Amino acid sequence: MDTATVAKQADALARAWSPPSAPPSWELTAAMFETLRDQPELLALLAEIPEDRLPPLLFSAATTFLVRRLEAEPLGRSYPVAGAPQPPLSPTFARDYHSFCLAHRDELLALCAEHRYQMSEPGRCAHLLPALALAAGSRDVALVDLGTGAGFALQLDRYRYVYRHPDGTRTTVGDDSAAVTIETEARGPRRLPLPSEPPRIVARAGVDTEPADLADPSIRAWLAACTPPEAGALTRFERAADVVLSNPVAVHRGDVVDALPGLIAELPSGTLVCLLDAYVHVFFEPEQLERFGRLLAEAGRDRDLDWISLDPLVPLGPSARRAVVDVHVPATILQRGRDGGVFGVLSRRAFRDGRDRASLLALGHPGGAWLEWLAPDG
Numbered sequence: 001m002d003t004a005t006v007a008k009q010a011d012a013l014a015r016a017w018s019p020p021s022a023p024p025s026w027e028l029t030a031a032m033f034e035t036l037r038d039q040p041e042l043l044a045l046l047a048e049i050p051e052d053r054l055p056p057l058l059f060s061a062a063t064t065f066l067v068r069r070l071e072a073e074p075l076g077r078s079y080p081v082a083g084a085p086q087p088p089l090s091p092t093f094a095r096d097y098h099s100f101c102l103a104h105r106d107e108l109l110a111l112c113a114e115h116r117y118q119m120s121e122p123g124r125c126a127h128l129l130p131a132l133a134l135a136a137g138s139r140d141v142a143l144v145d146l147g148t149g150a151g152f153a154l155q156l157d158r159y160r161y162v163y164r165h166p167d168g169t170r171t172t173v174g175d176d177s178a179a180v181t182i183e184t185e186a187r188g189p190r191r192l193p194l195p196s197e198p199p200r201i202v203a204r205a206g207v208d209t210e211p212a213d214l215a216d217p218s219i220r221a222w223l224a225a226c227t228p229p230e231a232g233a234l235t236r237f238e239r240a241a242d243v244v245l246s247n248p249v250a251v252h253r254g255d256v257v258d259a260l261p262g263l264i265a266e267l268p269s270g271t272l273v274c275l276l277d278a279y280v281h282v283f284f285e286p287e288q289l290e291r292f293g294r295l296l297a298e299a300g301r302d303r304d305l306d307w308i309s310l311d312p313l314v315p316l317g318p319s320a321r322r323a324v325v326d327v328h329v330p331a332t333i334l335q336r337g338r339d340g341g342v343f344g345v346l347s348r349r350a351f352r353d354g355r356d357r358a359s360l361l362a363l364g365h366p367g368g369a370w371l372e373w374l375a376p377d378g
């Protein structure tokens with residue numbers, strides 16, 4: 001890939017993660033991508049990484065991983081530790097980061113070749129929760145997380161949520177003693193349809209072609225490195241990882257589409273089947289998506305079920321035209337994407353008594369920082 005394209009990607013990431021409105025704790029994340037963007041020698045390194053491996057994201061994760069493993073000084077002093085406040089960003093960060101990357105060039109490129117970039121963000125559960133509550137009503141839920149990664153969404157009823165509304169009020173959902181608190185800013189004119197408590201989940205299962213086993217310290221350390229180096233995000237990741245380890249759920253290793261009919265057939269009858277997908281179907285080929293939709297419709301003839309999707313518009317990038325759930329996306333939203341807006345689309349396809357209805361629910365920040373409700377009828 002050419003260096004100009006990589007520079008553009010690094011620039012877009014700096015702006016997306018740390019817009020002018022972001023708290024100072026996001027300065028380090030922005031500084032990392034800005035240094036990659038501004039240093040020709042670093043851009044040349046990134047250009048060696050194949051485009052489909054997301055060079056700036058993968059390389060920045062590799063640097064965070066290595067800074068922590070080597071306890072690199074002075075660079076490491078700018079990086080947060082879970083549970084502690086964000087340390088101040090060193091005034092020499094850009095210079096130190098640049099030198100570190102060049103000094104460890106080979107190790108960093110080896111890490112990039114060995115790993116893929118995988119962000120596992122429990123914060124996304126703050127987006128899935130209202131959709132799940134809408135779907136469930138008062139019914140018991142059998143939850144299936146498609147492309148579950150580290151399995152954070154399978155625990156979404158075990159976290160506490162704080163939604164900050166535009167008028168300054170807050171709504172809290174979940175147990176006050178929960179180990180993980182996820183805070184989200186509600187945006188836009190519509191009030192979020194929040195439940196008083198999380199839905200009752202009576203069965204859970206995950207599926208992933210490459211489940212991430214948090215019990216393996218090297219996998220956990222890599223996923224932590226893929227989390228932006230912001231104190232809140234890192235603390236959320238580590239605490240949610242402990243919740244996952246304390247509450248094991250069976251995760252089927254395999255392809256979502258192949259596994260779907262079998263997974264649904266095993267769930268207890270009388271429950272509402274809720275299939276979650278967070279940043280998974282966006283990576284499907286059109287034929288795969290079509291096959292998934294067909295299998296879903298077949299299953300939806302026999303029992304009530306919901307597919308709740310949180311995915312960027314497809315195809316990824318400025319030519320995005322549609323949502324992965326076959327639902328109308330207004331031109332104004334497509335335009336927001338073209339104008340550089342970075343968001344996931346929360347949508348839902350519900351099957352009730354054999355009837356099928358798709359709806360567009362909300363837009364949300366990829367890391368869960370904000371949620372803008374769109375659906376007029378909840």
Ligand SMILES: C[S@@+](CC[C@H](N)C(=O)[O-])C[C@H]1O[C@@H](n2cnc3c(N)ncnc32)[C@H](O)[C@@H]1O
Pocket residue numbers: 118119120121122124146147148149150152207208209210211254255256257277278279280283
């Ligand atoms: C970007 S990660 C998202 C993980 C998780 N849903 C989250 O939001 O933190 C995408 C996950 O989907 C999995 N995946 C992608 N395509 C898949 C497929 N066809 N079948 C099963 N898993 C898949 C990947 O292995 C990866 O763990």
